[in-house]
Amino acid sequence: MAYTLDIFRFDQATDEVPHRDRVEITELPETVTVLDALEHAKAEIDGSITFRRSCRSAICGSCSMNINGTTGLACKTPVAAVLKSDRSIAIDPMPNFQPMKDVVVHMDPFWDKYTRLKPYLQPKDKDSDHATERRVSPEDMHKLVAVANCVMCATCYALCPVVSVDPAFAGPAAIAYAYRFIEDVRDSKRKERAAQISDDYLWLCAHCYACSYCPKHVDPHDDIIAVKRATIEEGLVDEPGPRHALVVAKTVKQTGMLHETEVIQGTVGRFNIKGLLKVAPFGLRLAMAGKIPPLFLKPVPKVDEIRTIFDTLEAPTLS
Amino acid sequence: MTMVMDKPAIKGKSKSAQMRKYGFFPGCVAKESCKELFNSTMLLADRLGIELVELTAASCCGASVLNDTNRDVARVLNARTYAQAEALGLDDVITICSTCTGHMRAANKELLEDERHMGQANAILGKFGAKYDGTVKVRHLLWLLADDIGLDELKKMVVRPLNGLKVAPFYGCHIIRPESVNGWESARNPHSLEDLIVALGGEAVDYAGKTRCCGFHVQLEKDGIAANMVGQNMRMAKDQGAEAVLTPCPLCHLALDGYQADAVSRWGRTDLPIFHLPQLVGLALGIDPSTLGMNKHIISPGLVLQEHDLAPAHVA
Numbered sequence: 001m002a003y004t005l006d007i008f009r010f011d012q013a014t015d016e017v018p019h020r021d022r023v024e025i026t027e028l029p030e031t032v033t034v035l036d037a038l039e040h041a042k043a044e045i046d047g048s049i050t051f052r053r054s055c056r057s058a059i060c061g062s063c064s065m066n067i068n069g070t071t072g073l074a075c076k077t078p079v080a081a082v083l084k085s086d087r088s089i090a091i092d093p094m095p096n097f098q099p100m101k102d103v104v105v106h107m108d109p110f111w112d113k114y115t116r117l118k119p120y121l122q123p124k125d126k127d128s129d130h131a132t133e134r135r136v137s138p139e140d141m142h143k144l145v146a147v148a149n150c151v152m153c154a155t156c157y158a159l160c161p162v163v164s165v166d167p168a169f170a171g172p173a174a175i176a177y178a179y180r181f182i183e184d185v186r187d188s189k190r191k192e193r194a195a196q197i198s199d200d201y202l203w204l205c206a207h208c209y210a211c212s213y214c215p216k217h218v219d220p221h222d223d224i225i226a227v228k229r230a231t232i233e234e235g236l237v238d239e240p241g242p243r244h245a246l247v248v249a250k251t252v253k254q255t256g257m258l259h260e261t262e263v264i265q266g267t268v269g270r271f272n273i274k275g276l277l278k279v280a281p282f283g284l285r286l287a288m289a290g291k292i293p294p295l296f297l298k299p300v301p302k303v304d305e306i307r308t309i310f311d312t313l314e315a316p317t318l319s
Numbered sequence: 320m321t322m323v324m325d326k327p328a329i330k331g332k333s334k335s336a337q338m339r340k341y342g343f344f345p346g347c348v349a350k351e352s353c354k355e356l357f358n359s360t361m362l363l364a365d366r367l368g369i370e371l372v373e374l375t376a377a378s379c380c381g382a383s384v385l386n387d388t389n390r391d392v393a394r395v396l397n398a399r400t401y402a403q404a405e406a407l408g409l410d411d412v413i414t415i416c417s418t419c420t421g422h423m424r425a426a427n428k429e430l431l432e433d434e435r436h437m438g439q440a441n442a443i444l445g446k447f448g449a450k451y452d453g454t455v456k457v458r459h460l461l462w463l464l465a466d467d468i469g470l471d472e473l474k475k476m477v478v479r480p481l482n483g484l485k486v487a488p489f490y491g492c493h494i495i496r497p498e499s500v501n502g503w504e505s506a507r508n509p510h511s512l513e514d515l516i517v518a519l520g521g522e523a524v525d526y527a528g529k530t531r532c533c534g535f536h537v538q539l540e541k542d543g544i545a546a547n548m549v550g551q552n553m554r555m556a557k558d559q560g561a562e563a564v565l566t567p568c569p570l571c572h573l574a575l576d577g578y579q580a581d582a583v584s585r586w587g588r589t590d591l592p593i594f595h596l597p598q599l600v601g602l603a604l605g606i607d608p609s610t611l612g613m614n615k616h617i618i619s620p621g622l623v624l625q626e627h628d629l630a631p632a633h634v635a
């Protein structure tokens with residue numbers, strides 16, 4: 001049965017605003033992929049339809065686009081899985097990017113963040129044990145396997161809500177790549193890499209897990225947490241992000257609870273008057289609504305047990 | 320999720336009169352800046368005829384932040400909480416916070432799926448005579464309402480239908496993502512909140528922002544970041560005709576209620592009141608709006624409620 005591709009059309013060279021074209025596909029079954037349907041539309045119906053693709057098998061990462069409002073690889077998405085009740089499929093460019101032509105977008109912001117990381121191994125100058133090769137244990141390599149599957153499709157970047165409001169944020173793929181080198185035992189630039197990714201607003205990750213829709217199951221979120229821990233280990237703690245993490249740990253250790261009042265002060269900095277003034281309107285609004293978090297918290301019963309857990313695991317807290 | 324079947328029978332009472340009993344983990348925010356969430360949950364439980372046994376010695380779940388300093392800590396802290404529930408003979412731990420749900424479930428999954436994690440946790444818990452056997456299920460109040468009470472039953476209990484109030488569900492993140500941890504419903508296309516809103520007599524508003532992040536966890540990282548995320552989502556809801564928003568998460572509540580005013584310059588006025596889940600259910604079940612703490616919101620729901628004959632004039 002026929003179905004329709006409802007395609008976003010735009011050419012930055014000639015168009016001021018985008019429009020949409022509906023292309024009816026009658027000769028391909030629903031079992032094909034969205035990319036197959038697009039290829040067919042371009043070859044048989046309208047040669048001007050523009051999209052990126054290369055491998056057709058979820059390896060090159062170039063066919064990422066928005067399919068019915070959800071970003072993913074067109075070559076990995078069966079038509080049958082996404083047909084709407086009116087038998088149409090909306091095809092749009094990835095969000096968080098500027099369209100160039102139809103669903104082809106300007107990828108520069110994504111690549112810029114990636115290249116800033118110096119995404120290649122930087123081993124120590126001399127390694128006398130291994131003049132020609134450097135060995136890595138299976139355990140050490142195991143940590144890198146998932147992220148090595150990243151095909152740079154930018155699906156995660158397109159889905160990241162922080163990127164959507166602040167393009168300065170490195171985004172999930174770049175941070176996952178920072179992890180790939182930070183955790184590589186052969187690399188010698190751990191601190192420099194941690195500092196770089198920290199400068200690229202590592203701590204803006206909101207832990208929202210939108211990047212868990214990664215089509216290659218890289219799922220950058222846990223790597224991002226690991227990179228955050230690495231920056232703390234490297235002593236890069238004089239930022240709101242690490243201060244926040246450390247003061248939360250401190251209050252939980254002290255009281256068993258996350259003590260909101262102290263966390264705000266500890267994150268912003270107790271003597272950072274300018275910073276405190278910035279959060280004041282929010283606090284004032286809460287207070288006026290009768291929502292004043294307690295200034296002091298009574299520890300939960302058996303708080304000693306909680307402290308034992310922190311001490312046994314040598315968990316760092318804000319000193 | 321299944322009904323809680325294995326509770327001991329209460330002598331002398333029929334099955335329908337038995338009180339279903341659950342472990343209850345309110346989380347830090349419901350005990351600190353969103354006390355109205357804690358109170359409305361208790362009022363709702365009473366109305367539903369269920370008993371929530373608060374785990375008073377429980378710790379913070381880790382709130383996604385403890386992982387940033389030491390990943391083991393949050394897991395073992397949660398194992399301690401589960402051990403307390405087990406010691407009380409409770410196998411459900413009910414939360415009223417999406418962040419607690421997601422992080423407690425993630426910790427439980429790690430404990431149950433990797434014996435090294437369970438071994439590590441029990442070695443530490445053993446220092447103070449506790450032990451976790453792995454029997455606890457962490458569930459959100461939303462799931463309890465849908466599975467154990469059932470929306471059809473809930474509908475029968477409605478005495479103050481929402482009169483077509485247009486409510487935008489706001490799932491946020493940690494009650495749906497990652498699906499490998501939560502998986503109670505589709506993370507891409509959840510509909511439990513919509514179903515609930517309709518069961519209560521309201522109209523559910525669909526908009527793309529419903530599964531996006533509220534920005535709470537980064538509110539202090541960079542100026543305006545949370546306000547922007549809030550503004551973006553609330554704009555989408557408002558443009559689809561929403562009059563109010565319903566959220567299962569107090570962190571989303573704080574961000575959405577607290578930052579709309581800051582988002583006006585870029586996203587325009589939205590002024591959407593943000594309801595906690597037990598508040599809106601409690602309202603439909605006939606509980607007084609003030610008792611539910613609806614006067615404790617920055618964006619007052621008073622006008623919207625009055626327009627739909629849901630509140631007397633004193634709820635400002």
Ligand code: SF4
Pocket residue numbers: 149150151152153154155156157172173176213214215216217218219220
């Ligand atoms: S992490 Fe996944 S979604 Fe992100 S660029 Fe790599 S393969 Fe694509």
Ligand code: SF4
Pocket residue numbers: 156159160161162163171172204205206207208209210211212220221224
């Ligand atoms: S978890 Fe962090 S990086 Fe991933 S989508 Fe959310 S905010 Fe972006």
Ligand code: FES
Pocket residue numbers: 052053054055056057058059060061062063064073074075076
């Ligand atoms: S064409 Fe290569 S990933 Fe789709």
